[in-house]
Amino acid sequence: MSDAVQLSSSMRTNLLLLQQTNTSTAKLENQLSTGNKVNTALDGPTAYFAAQSLNQRASDLSTLKDAMTQAVSTIKAGNQGITSVQSLVGQAQGLLTSAYANLGTDASSISTRKSLATQFNAIKDQIDKLAGDSGYSGKNLVAGNGQGFAATSTSVATANSITAISNAKVTNIVSADTYSIRVSGTGAVTGAAGDIADAQTNRGLFGLKVSGTLSSTAGNFSDVSIAIRGAVGQTRSVVVTEGDESRTINFFDNTQSVSNTLSTAGTSGVKQLSTLTITGNVDQGDTFTATVNGRTFTYSASAGDVTATDSASRENAVAKGLRAAVNSGLAASGYTIGTVSGTTNTFTIQAQSATGTANTFTLGTSASNALTKDISLSFSSGTVVSFTIDRKSLEALGTAGNGTSSIEKNVDISVTATDLNGVSVTRSGANERGSAKLADGENAFAFDTGTVRLNVAAKNVLQAASASGAANISTAQTTAAGTQNDLSVQFNQNNTSGLTVAATNITTSGQGLAIDYAQNDFLDRSDIDKAQAQLTNATNVLRSASQTLSTNLNIIQTRSDFTDAFNNVLQDGANNLTQVDQNAAGAQLLALQTKQSLGVTTLSLANQAQQSILKLF
Template sequence: MSGVSLTAATRQNLLSLQDTASLSSTTQNRLSTGKKVSSALDNPVNFFTAQSLSNRSSDLGTLLDSISNGVQTIQAANQGLTSIQKLVDSAKSTANQALATQITTRGTAKNQYSVSASSTTINLEVNGTAATATIPASGTIDAAITALNTAVNTKGAGNAFSKDSTGTKIVLNGSADIEFSAAADQTNLGFTSGVANSGPQYGAVSTVGQSSDLTVTGVKERAALAKQYNSLLTQIDQLAKDASFNGTNLLSSSAATNKLHIAFNEKDTSNLDVQGVDATSGGLLLTQITGNSGASSNGQGNFLIDDDVKTTLTSLTNASSTLRSQASTFGSNLSVVQNRQDFTKNLQNVLDTGASKLTDADLNEEAANSQALSTRQSLGISALSLANTAQQGILQLLR
């Protein structure tokens, strides 16, 4: 066998060109990929460290989605509380309006009072509460008025009965809904008998409507306000039911057993549980005004009793305090979650930056290297040509 014999200078230049080509290939690869460590073969320590950092960054990115959902769920609950507070304020305004609406019964008997030879019992209802007046035998109109006033005064209606200017007819002027339990109770005092089961009737005893001689004001108005109040409670229940996000509701009637769990790290060793609250009317201890006309002995269904309205106002005030407390708790939880959300975003950026510094190439440096290697390659080729000059001279002699 025979081989090609090269001079030492030629061989040295060929090796130099091969090294330059290898470095140029490496530089071109870094420029095209942007990575100085693209596989474990390049730098095992940097490659696997960067991979670990990138994996954790990816895990945190998944957690950020969950944290973001948590933020929106709490915000939905907080917005629900704000809107429910407005409804409670409206209900309070309705109750105050009912309290300010005066209930009165006014009128003068059509007929003169007739003295009875025997004792007469008059059964009345004051704001739906039964009252009894006993007029003594042969009692004058003054005696009748005294007995009637004694009966209604104990029910909070004051001295509602008096007599007209002629002194022969009974006058009723009371700050309450005063009704008679039976037709005879009206006619015995000179009032026209009311029609059975008609007109204002809120007690459990009355079987006759109000006399046409009497006018009741404020009852229907309070009844309408009671209906409006009940409607607002229904709206509170509906709003609490709708204050959900992604299937999670922190304000519903089952919120006491429903909580939002938010994980802040990959192993869930750092987390927050946001406990739900019952912001429905029942959870706020607000009850519908029941016992409408004829169904309640005190007429509560129509805000007939001032004390009942005041009790309702107290419940509404307590409900407002509860809502403010709940909103404060949700606000505190929201602040924590948003802070952790910002922290996780920044930590993810730190991890990605750290991974990049371990594997990314400096493109400015690699571009400069590429230019230098190109020049070096040109010089190497020129040097190889010079190394072969002596052999070219021998070739000229052989010609």
């Protein structure tokens, strides 16, 4: 165009250089302000996309790092559960130590072991609750895989249908099995020989015998206790107790007597008439004597005489007996022996004749305790306790004979459980205490596959034995194993590297620690031994589980630390591709600013050359 301004070549060159310098300066200023030499794909496509890839990988790893941190917390929660359960197992071990220290068969030791068994069961329940509370973020690494077993309802109902059997169940199930239950025996009752010998020696008894047949409606397995009370020369008593029943018999009380009174004196033409009276507490074997003109007549109270519980009936019976003895000896000599009329306790003796010396006679009477006393007592359970008390022997013991002796009652009734392998466990009422003795209430039968528990009612167990009661209890899996509590941890963004922490079971079930409820209230040493073996196994399981979790925790922690470090490597790599070297950029900017200043100066000089032409005009 004719009107366009024409620049000289030097001015155009300087202007172009100045524009390039300004562009470079603006670029450096942008890099220094953002810190990046590559801010967009236009700045450097290769570096930009390479850095973006590294940053995305670092972001993915950061997400995985968070998951690893949560996994670490989940494992720590499980490990804390194991540590706490180990503490409870230690407490249970202490209870067993106390149980071993109280292995006596006396009532106090048995009661102590029963209390310890109750405490043991409470700890077992707390272990299960603690294990259930050890979850974190929806995962519980110590609650197992969900596999469970139980006795089938049909077989339990069949077992409970046996007379005297109730609350049948199987606990601590390790694997499925079938158990055959059978009740047998005659119900014959005997006393432990050692207890009988001790009672005879300590209580001054002879011929002590515990016998009978267990009642089919009111039976029990209770011990028999015999207590002697009193003092020499005074009333003695024996108290025999079985279960809720007690019998008290007094003897050697010295209250029995036979007295005589002169009803009519013998005079000329009148016959002497004397009356004999029986009074006091009459026991079998008490002796009553009447002496008439030097002839002695004796009668000892028989078992039939003392059948009645009231004193009047006993006195009447003895009066009849002594009257018969006197009558048999004197009636033929002309004496007249009166009858015992009605329910009175008296009879009369009348002299032979009304004339001469025959109209009078001398009369003496006396009574004494029996030298021995035979006692036989029956209880509603079917138990019969019989023994003889010897007065001289008891008096020789003095007050040392006082006290209580307990006799363990043995009953021929057995309950047997047999598993599919033919292994049988029997609890019998005929066993000595401390050796699988059948008891009223729950009885446990331990097998490798589980523990059968039955409530046995002593009151009517003979009915089951007489009917040969039998049934099968079967166990089966109720829940399948699963992996819902397993913990999976991903270590890289491609999920080609990871770790699965399998959940373990530290509940007391047969699939876990296999700690069962106390068997038979720790009545037998073998019951305590079983609990001891279970705690030993549980301790080993807990140690193994703790070691496994610790190993997994270390692996995850190591991978977490690696992820942290590797993340830094990726971010550093991305930064190296995109970030500007501020020192170099600063130096370059200073150089460009100098260049820019020089460019402006050069352009100004070029322009001055044009201006000098104007001076010519």
